[in-house]
Amino acid sequence: MKKLLSFCLGILFTSTLVAGEVGSDCTFKGKKLSGKVQFVTSFPDFKVQIVDSFPDLKVQKVNSFPSDCGKWQEVTSFPDFKVQIVTSFPDIKVKYVDSFPGVP
Incomplete structure (x- = not known):
């Protein structure tokens, strides 16, 4: 029982x-x-963290022309x-990045 509980808790914390x-x-x-992306403080479509490695x-x-993958144009509306x-x-x-946006 303890193994099952610790396994479930491990999955829960790892996934979050x-x-x-x-x-x-x-x-x-x-x-x-x-x-076109709008930066908001509430009710986002998703939350983003800016990182330097492993994005x-x-x-x-x-x-x-923000039509390619990873190209974002900031807008207010x-x-x-x-x-x-x-x-x-x-x-x-x-x-x-300054060039080559997209999925790494």
């Missing part, structure tokens, strides 16, 4: 500490991870998705 995986089609939770997605900030920047318990981890 690891960020989600971005699909090879550049989607997460059914949302395409390119396009789930490499993101390039652009001013126009009519976003394709909303993101909240967090320091812990993210849905995905991203690294900002």
